[in-house]
Amino acid sequence: MPEKFKLSKKEKEEFKKLLLERKNSIIKKLSQFYRESQEIETDTALDVVDKAETSYTKEFLLGLTDSEREQLQQIDQALDRLEKGEYGHCQVCHKEIGKKRLQIIPWTPYCISCQEKIEGGTPEK
Numbered sequence: 400m401p402e403k404f405k406l407s408k409k410e411k412e413e414f415k416k417l418l419l420e421r422k423n424s425i426i427k428k429l430s431q432f433y434r435e436s437q438e439i440e441t442d443t444a445l446d447v448v449d450k451a452e453t454s455y456t457k458e459f460l461l462g463l464t465d466s467e468r469e470q471l472q473q474i475d476q477a478l479d480r481l482e483k484g485e486y487g488h489c490q491v492c493h494k495e496i497g498k499k500r501l502q503i504i505p506w507t508p509y510c511i512s513c514q515e516k517i518e519g520g521t522p523e524k
């Protein structure tokens with residue numbers, strides 16, 4: 400086991416808050432998408448958003464861009480790691496991600512050097 404990333408209870412709460420805020424804003428955007436969609440009734444839209452709290456259906460994820468979808472998953476995984484006390488470690492090299500980086504991208508599963516490697520391997524732009 401790698402040494403636990405030392406986060407105070409207060410810091411954990413702060414990161415959790417940041418993660419949940421981001422998650423809520425993605426979900427809010429989605430409910431907007433469903434409200435604007437003429438094929439789906441408002442009730443269904445709300446139902447879909449409700450369900451989104453626990454699981455993501457295929458239809459639900461249709462309203463998201465690839466990066467938002469990915470971000471939503473990363474947020475959930477980060478929340479999970481926060482619960483387990485594993486939060487703040489890179490999922491590739493297991494080194495500490497660093498609080499500064501986490502404050503900017505609290506859902507990131509990677510440290511900066513692994514992120515760069517990953518992005519370097521799959522150029523998108």
Ligand SMILES: [Zn+2]
Pocket residue numbers: 489490491492493494509510511512513514
């Ligand atoms: Zn790493």
